[in-house]
Amino acid sequence: MVDTSQFGISVNDFKCIKRMDAIIERYRNGKIPIEKLSFSVSTKVEVFPWIDKWLGIAIQNYVKDLEFGYMDSGYSTLLYLDPLPVFTMLTAKSLRKLVLKDCDLTKATLWSSGSVATYYDSLRELSLLGVRLNDNMLQTLLATCPMIVHFTIKHCVGLSKIELRNLQMIKMNLKSLKLSCVKISDGFIEHLTSRCEFLECLMLDNIVSKGLKRFKVCGRQSLKKLVIRGCNGIAMIDAPNLESLEYVGHQVPVLKTAKTFGPLKNSRIELYRVGNLNALWFCKLRKFLFNSNSLLHITLHFPKCNKIDMQNWDPYRGLFDIPQIDVLNVHLTGSVKCQTFVDALLWSCHPGRRNLFSTVQMITCFNIHLMRMRSSTHSTSRGSCEPWQCQIKRCSSP
Numbered sequence: 001m002v003d004t005s006q007f008g009i010s011v012n013d014f015k016c017i018k019r020m021d022a023i024i025e026r027y028r029n030g031k032i033p034i035e036k037l038s039f040s041v042s043t044k045v046e047v048f049p050w051i052d053k054w055l056g057i058a059i060q061n062y063v064k065d066l067e068f069g070y071m072d073s074g075y076s077t078l079l080y081l082d083p084l085p086v087f088t089m090l091t092a093k094s095l096r097k098l099v100l101k102d103c104d105l106t107k108a109t110l111w112s113s114g115s116v117a118t119y120y121d122s123l124r125e126l127s128l129l130g131v132r133l134n135d136n137m138l139q140t141l142l143a144t145c146p147m148i149v150h151f152t153i154k155h156c157v158g159l160s161k162i163e164l165r166n167l168q169m170i171k172m173n174l175k176s177l178k179l180s181c182v183k184i185s186d187g188f189i190e191h192l193t194s195r196c197e198f199l200e201c202l203m204l205d206n207i208v209s210k211g212l213k214r215f216k217v218c219g220r221q222s223l224k225k226l227v228i229r230g231c232n233g234i235a236m237i238d239a240p241n242l243e244s245l246e247y248v249g250h251q252v253p254v255l256k257t258a259k260t261f262g263p264l265k266n267s268r269i270e271l272y273r274v275g276n277l278n279a280l281w282f283c284k285l286r287k288f289l290f291n292s293n294s295l296l297h298i299t300l301h302f303p304k305c306n307k308i309d310m311q312n313w314d315p316y317r318g319l320f321d322i323p324q325i326d327v328l329n330v331h332l333t334g335s336v337k338c339q340t341f342v343d344a345l346l347w348s349c350h351p352g353r354r355n356l357f358s359t360v361q362m363i364t365c366f367n368i369h370l371m372r373m374r375s376s377t378h379s380t381s382r383g384s385c386e387p388w389q390c391q392i393k394r395c396s397s398p
Contacts, residue, residue: 017050028057036065048085055088062094069101069129084108090120090145097125105133105141106158125150132157135166143169154180154205161209164191171196178227180205193223203227245292250274252284255291264294272301279308279344286348289323298349299329305341305362324350332358342369 027034037058041047058066066089086108089098123145133141133156142148146169153162161183167174174196184207193199200222206229223239229248237245238256244266247253252271269289273281289296328351356366 017047020054021050024054024057027061032061034058034061034063036067037063038067040069040071042071052085052088055085059088059092059094063092064094065097066092066095067099067101068103069099070103086141090123093122095120095122097127098123099127099129100131102130103132105131105137108137120145121147123148127152128154128156130155130157134158135160138162139166142166146170147173149173150176152176152178152180153182154178156182159183161185162188164188164195167192172198174199176201178203178205179207181207183208185209196222198222201225201227204229204231206230245269248272252281252288255288264292264296267292267294267296268299269296270299270301273303276304276306277302277308277341277344282308282344282348286323289325289349290321292323296325297327297329298325298351299331300345301331303333305332305338307338308340308344322347322350325352327351327353327355329355330357332356332362339369342366342373346373 026032037054039051039054041051068084068089084100084103084105084107086100086105089095124147126141126145126148129152131153138153138159142151148170151167151170151174159182162179163185164171167177171192175198177192177196177199178201180203186209188209189204193202202223202225204227221241223242225244226237226239226242227246228234228237229246232250234249234251234253236254236256237247240256243264245264246268248270250272269292271285289298328349330345356363358366
């Protein structure tokens with residue numbers, strides 16, 4: 001029984017070509033619907049004449065999900081390859097998803113000869129991964145596919161920067177935008193989130209922009225999922241209806257959500273601290289975790305644990321309580337014994353489970369101080385003890 005849902009083609013020699021051609025022929029002769037077709041092609045094999053044939057059969061058999069990529073691509077090899085038949089792919093009226101990996105689109109055309117402009121209304125999801133293309137090609141590609149709902153662009157070469165005009169045709173329908181390792185124009189994110197009415201998912205991964213120094217993810221009511229990795233300079237995250245947050249960075253941003261907003265359903269925070277720590281940094285961390293209104297998975301990376309000035313530091317001050325989180329992972333590369341660091345860390349949050357990754361000396365010092373704090377709490381005669389001390393129950397140090 002032939003699988004009618006999906007199959008992949010991995011071509012690295014002539015035997016693979018003949019074998020896959022026989023399979024595709026069976027699909028054509030049996031008029032078997034193709035749900036998904038995935039090409040993984042070696043640049044060392046002359047396979048393009050066969051690809052044209054296989055694409056034609058896939059289109060005839062109502063392919064919905066199409067993926068094309070190279071196994072061993074590089075810029076030097078892509079220069080000598082035939083143009084990718086993007087036009088042929090987009091002519092499939094049944095096509096809903098197109099993924100292009102490590103391809104060169106600078107030589108491709110999006111319309112047939114004699115046609116001024118063609119619109120491909122069936123495509124809903126487009127992913128460009130490691131693709132070589134220029135600004136005009138990107139704008140043309142998105143303009144000819146105006147119904148795109150999910151757009152991903154990652155590690156693409158040849159683009160100067162992504163501007164809002166590139167997304168002009170798809171912004172009204174856009175629900176998911178994922179940008180990775182690309183340059184964006186100043187003010188791009190602010191304008192995007194204010195004009196994309198249905199945007200639900202936004203991923204920013206190692207984005208380059210001078211405007212990030214005054215970056216603000218702001219007020220879009222529809223935004224549910226936000227992923228930010230390696231985007232230095234972010235000042236504020238203002239998303240009133242956010243449900244899922246993943247954040248990886250060097251600084252603690254200001255997080256604003258609606259007062260009636262429920263707990264985040266899925267949240268992972270990872271912070272890399274550069275330079276010396278101070279009380280202000282821990283205050284920002286505590287406020288950020290409190291405003292997330294959620295049980296979170298937090299990972300903190302510290303090059304060292306220097307002394308924190310806590311002489312005039314009142315653990316009860318402020319208008320927000322110490323936030324409760326699920327898991328706290330602490331990575332320490334230094335080996336300095338510092339009790340105030342532990343005090344400040346536990347003042348900033350109450351973790352259900354703590355994992356410390358460091359040297360044996362540091363782990364021992366950390367646990368000894370925790371046990372002293374715990375003993376001090378049990379021996380005190382006060383009716384109520386400081387809240388960060390009351391939570392010292394478990395510490396896991398792998």
